[in-house]
Amino acid sequence: MFDFFLNVIGKDMGIDLGTANTLVYVRGRGIVLDEPSIVAIDKEKKKVLAVGKEAKAMIGRTPSNIIAIRPLEDGVIADFETTEKMLRYFIQNVHKNIIFARPRIVICVPSGITPVERKAVIETTEQAGARAAYIIEEPLAAAIGAGLPIDEPRGSMIVDIGGGTSEVAVISLGGIVVSQSMRIGGDEMDEAIIYHLKKEHNLFIGERTAEKVKMEIGSAFPLENEEKMEINGRDLITGLPRTIIITSQQIRKALEKVVNDIVNSIVEVLDITPPELSSDIMKKGIMMAGGGSLLKGLTERVSRETHCPVYLAEDPLGAVAIGSGKCVEDFDDLKKYLKFSR
Secondary structure, eight states: OHHHHHHHHOOOEEEEEOSSEEEEEETTTEEEEEEESOEEEETTTTEEEEETHHHHTTTTOOOTTEEEEOOEETTEESOHHHHHHHHHHHHHHHTTTOSSOOOEEEEEEOTTOOHHHHHHHHHHHHHTTOSEEEEEEHHHHHHHHTTOOTTSSSOEEEEEEOSSOEEEEEEETTEEEEEEEESOSHHHHHHHHHHHHHHHHOEEOOHHHHHHHHHHHOBSSOOSSOOEEEEEEEETTTOSEEEEEEEHHHHHHHHHHHHHHHHHHHHHHHHTSOHHHHHHHHHHOEEEESGGGGSBTHHHHHHHHHOSOEEEOSSTTTHHHHHHHHHHHTHHHHGGGOEEOO
């Protein structure tokens, strides 16, 4: 009877609704979907043409009547209608054999989100098909997903660097003691690379190329073996295609301001952390999660600046989604971390 009920309403879900990517965790199945948070829309027909990977492939390649939209900016909803369509698509995508999917959903939000933004996330999630929506702050979700002992009377520090936001938090006894949420992340790193190549090389590249450069030769700390990469773009003077060779040292220089802002935020949070909890962090270290934490040399840079051990979560990209998923797997025990829709 219970299985039949699930086949009618759908299984509970945890969603990491990120600026760059959306990850969906389904109860009993784990992470089943990881797609870019992008929607391609036909402006004339007002129709959704593609969502996720298919929509991302269209960026910079669409005719005038088609636009590829990122409905989230800096970790919050910028386009409510498009976000609802995107969420509805993801819910239906993972419930293909469900008669009438109305799952209970735990959705992650930045800790610096305003009450108005929080309400908007809940309403959008319910309108997209959730029978009940709950939200959890991203640092808590990331800490749960990374396996930190957040319920214990000791300090645990989590740094979650996403596409649009970077979250730094110290957690003890199941709550956030001190935190800082910055609306910078992986997207700002991409923009910094685009700006650097414009300024220094008169070369214009797109977002996808900048992201590829960041992932392949980007770094926050000198590398043992510095790297080079061939980049294709448009010459800003002649307007013609041009190819240049760029080095990891040059990209590190381009990323320095964004990286420095993130590191300074971590130092500032440590500076206002109660001494007993600071002592715990000095011993146990700092846990890093999110796609931005995969930037080469970032853990070494943070460790040098904070004088603390620094570790990457076992699954940096999935930590937030896993944390929200654990909340739906063990809802009664972990609902204390959630904010309710009603």
